[in-house]
Amino acid sequence: ANPIRVAIAGYGNLGRGVEAALAQNPDMQLVGVFSRRDPASVTLLNSDVPVYAMADVEQYQNDVDVMILCGGSKTDLPEQGPYLAQFFNTVDSFDTHATVNDYHAALDAPAQKAGHLAMMSVGWDPGLFSLNRAFGEAVLAEGKTYSFWGKGLSQGHSQAVRSVEGVKKGVQYTLPSEDAIARVRNGEQPELSTREKHVRECYVVLEDGADADTVRETIVNMPHYFAEYDSVVNFIDDDTFAREHSDMPHGGFVIRSGLTGAGNKQSIEYSLTLGSNPEFTASALVAYTRAAHRLARQGETGARSVFDVAPGLLSPKDPAQLRKELL
Numbered sequence: 001a002n003p004i005r006v007a008i009a010g011y012g013n014l015g016r017g018v019e020a021a022l023a024q025n026p027d028m029q030l031v032g033v034f035s036r037r038d039p040a041s042v043t044l045l046n047s048d049v050p051v052y053a054m055a056d057v058e059q060y061q062n063d064v065d066v067m068i069l070c071g072g073s074k075t076d077l078p079e080q081g082p083y084l085a086q087f088f089n090t091v092d093s094f095d096t097h098a099t100v101n102d103y104h105a106a107l108d109a110p111a112q113k114a115g116h117l118a119m120m121s122v123g124w125d126p127g128l129f130s131l132n133r134a135f136g137e138a139v140l141a142e143g144k145t146y147s148f149w150g151k152g153l154s155q156g157h158s159q160a161v162r163s164v165e166g167v168k169k170g171v172q173y174t175l176p177s178e179d180a181i182a183r184v185r186n187g188e189q190p191e192l193s194t195r196e197k198h199v200r201e202c203y204v205v206l207e208d209g210a211d212a213d214t215v216r217e218t219i220v221n222m223p224h225y226f227a228e229y230d231s232v233v234n235f236i237d238d239d240t241f242a243r244e245h246s247d248m249p250h251g252g253f254v255i256r257s258g259l260t261g262a263g264n265k266q267s268i269e270y271s272l273t274l275g276s277n278p279e280f281t282a283s284a285l286v287a288y289t290r291a292a293h294r295l296a297r298q299g300e301t302g303a304r305s306v307f308d309v310a311p312g313l314l315s316p317k318d319p320a321q322l323r324k325e326l327l
């Protein structure tokens, strides 16, 4: 069969991860990268792949089967998602949990109108963690579900920090409460507020002339990203940033702790340990690109999340092979 023709919209950590992940999936072919920057200033892993100006993206709608959106959830996807769904089948990793249904609606209308499929919020959280939260609740009807992340670098929160005026470089690490984790793993089913589960720690290099107090206040009061947490902002110089904040490890786990029948304790735990958050997220995006392409060919249109996708659609194996090897 002909390879699935894939393009990338937005070339940052995630875009680079998608380029690498596509190279690991021979049933897909990267046909181009679209950037809002000057294409000549964007250097890909594979210099044979063309870089185009985002302004010209509409000209390529017949050359691309699926467009993978790698922009930031806070500042890019709310505009790029609905816009690009008019011209392409799309897949993205939108992760502002508080506004997922607004985004779903904003994607669904243009996608339905154009007869495209828009697969949203794919990745690990939202994404694979979302699936495991849903499995846990469906199987253990009586219990509590907990999600913990880190210690590691959140790309969504880091990109949100970088979107603040006066920030030249920025990253955010998420630190889970070890005490909360111990209580959950012990089956205590504690009531834990958002603030009791994680602390957020930022490292920022300021633009020349930017005011540190203003930047700190803007970050720690940012709705949906920081306001609901105890957050710390550390200001460092370029050299320290380059030396100490170039890796992007992360991870975490979802636990469903419940009781069945005669009060027997049951626990489901799904965990991730990530050497590279962007490369892992990109790998999830690429698997769901395969599913989005198949659903689009079946005539499916409109917005979809991971809850709407049969797992077999993710695999390059045919159903009989899947059953034989993995059932």
Ligand SMILES: NC(=O)C1=CN([C@@H]2O[C@H](COP(=O)(O)OP(=O)(O)OC[C@H]3O[C@@H](n4cnc5c(N)ncnc54)[C@H](OP(=O)(O)O)[C@@H]3O)[C@@H](O)[C@H]2O)C=CC1
Binding pocket: 009, 010, 011, 012, 013, 014, 015, 034, 035, 036, 037, 054, 070, 071, 072, 073, 074, 076, 093, 094, 095, 096, 121, 122, 123, 124, 125, 126, 127, 155, 156, 157, 159, 160, 162, 277, 278, 281
């Ligand atoms: N669901 C999940 O589990 C996960 C979701 N995510 C999501 O992925 C999003 C993207 O993360 P990430 O790739 O780290 O964000 P980046 O800040 O690296 O990239 C975001 C956009 O910024 C632009 N950009 C990148 N580098 C530069 C640069 N040097 N100068 C100017 N602009 C630049 C690019 O657009 P352009 O090329 O057009 O300039 C890019 O698409 C996050 O906001 C998060 O929401 C991430 C991890 C997990």
Ligand SMILES: N[C@@H](C[C@H]1CC(C(=O)O)=NO1)C(=O)O
Binding pocket: 095, 124, 125, 126, 149, 150, 152, 153, 154, 155, 156, 157, 173, 174, 250, 277
């Ligand atoms: N969407 C997150 C993926 C995980 C990480 C996270 C956090 O540290 O708060 N929440 O969800 C990301 O952008 O890295």
